[in-house]
Amino acid sequence: MKPSLLALLSGSAVVAQQIAQDPGVRGPPLEITHLYYDQMPTGIAVSRTGRLFSCYPSGLDANNTRYQVAELTTNNTETPYPNSGINSPPGGAINYTTYPPSGANYQNYFIGVQSVAIDPLERLWILDTGRALTPDGTLTIVLPTTVAYPDSYINDVRIDLRPNITASGKGVAYITDSSQQRRNGIVIVDLGTKEAWRHLDGTPFVSAEKQHLASVWGEEVYFVPGPGEPFTFDPTGADGIGLLDGGDTIVWSVTGGRRLYSISNQYLLNRSPNSEVEAQANVRSLGEKGQTDGLMQDTNQYIYAGNAEQNAINIYNARNSSVSTYIRDPRIGWTGK
Secondary structure (H helix, E strand, C coil): CCHHHCEEEECCEEEECCCCCCCCCECCCCCCCCCCCCCCCCEEEECCCCCEEEECCCCCCCCCCCCCEEEECCCCCEEECCCCCCCCCCCCCEECCCCCCEECCCCCCCCCEEEEEECCCCCEEEEECCCCCCCCCCCCCCCCCCCCCCCCCEEEEEEECCCCCCCCCCCEEEEEECCCCCCCEEEEEECCCCCEEEECCCCHHHCCCCCCCEEECCEEECECCCCCCCCECCCCCEEEEEEEHHHCEEEEEECCCCEEEEEEHHHHHCCCCCHHHHHHHCCEEEEECCCCCCEEECCCCEEEEEECCCCEEEEEECCCCEEEEEEECCCCCCCCC
């Protein structure tokens, strides 16, 4: 053991040396932008003009009943978005006439919004794990059952609006399916034709790592499927997703693991008979970046990853393939996106 970590005895006097300790913080100071009081958010989107939006999926927290999407109007007030009506399905968001209970099949109400994202045209995209169609004609895409399975949990979305990547010229959406029933994959949607397909379905690249065990605030985090059921390892698959190289490279991670993966967009856009084999052969592991929920990219080829185990936000630098800590603070808990 190094002498600096000991209390050294000098004659009859004990000389206390400075003991190394975890500083707890790193990076710029935190700034409180909004305080959440009664609903648990899972996503936030910020427009170029500074407007803030959050979502509160009813499928993750029974207290998320006031609205599924809200605009954050002050540091402690929120307004249902785009209105309170679409956030209030008649009879609630759960259909109890089925066993097990399922999402209510309303196409004109929000059921369980998991993610919100703003595209380069300043449009707010709302990813609902159920189905939604707004009365005022806001664009909604309903995923077929061959793409979003009954036990799917479509989790996060990124939009690429470049006209040259699809024949329709309207761009694509990349969506992660983080199903805890291990039906994981990446969903691709042509925003022009509304066609949707899956890639990497059920592969290790989109599935939780075997025996993955996270530690948050010094406590081991196991997964409990339901009351009275035995605990197990976190089965949550592909969750966070981001774009690099202007959208030419897609990156993602699983919640039940610590690795970051990438693939060229050409393999996800390909729908030829051999496209799935080619996609699986061209996935890259970018290494570990910590226990992550959501991801976010910027224009500097950085991927920001919330590190739940370290109360931190980490950065993956695509220029040199390194991971570093951007900010760390004990007040950060289960950093999302």
